Amino acid sequence: MTSPPSADGAGQPVSGTRAEAVARERERLRALKERRDAQSADAGVDGFTVRRWRKVGVFGAQAVLQAHALIPPSPGPLPEFRYHRPHEE
Numbered sequence: 001m002t003s004p005p006s007a008d009g010a011g012q013p014v015s016g017t018r019a020e021a022v023a024r025e026r027e028r029l030r031a032l033k034e035r036r037d038a039q040s041a042d043a044g045v046d047g048f049t050v051r052r053w054r055k056v057g058v059f060g061a062q063a064v065l066q067a068h069a070l071i072p073p074s075p076g077p078l079p080e081f082r083y084h085r086p087h088e089e
Helices: 018-043 047-054 061-070
Strands: none
Touching (some): 047 061
């Protein structure tokens, strides 16, 4: 009894020599690295910031950068707040 042909991650039949398999894997990793590099180059902001902005309807790293540009600069440090406790007798 023969086993069915194996399939790669995309469901395509795998055939050929080991060298071809290595070449396909290197190509897959190169494409993955290019996608990651392109995403990080476009981003300029980390994933945490993008997720937080998503809660208020700002989607994507470019949109986050545009939203940051719309926010006016802070006038300075916040004033200190002191809590006064009533005197206990």
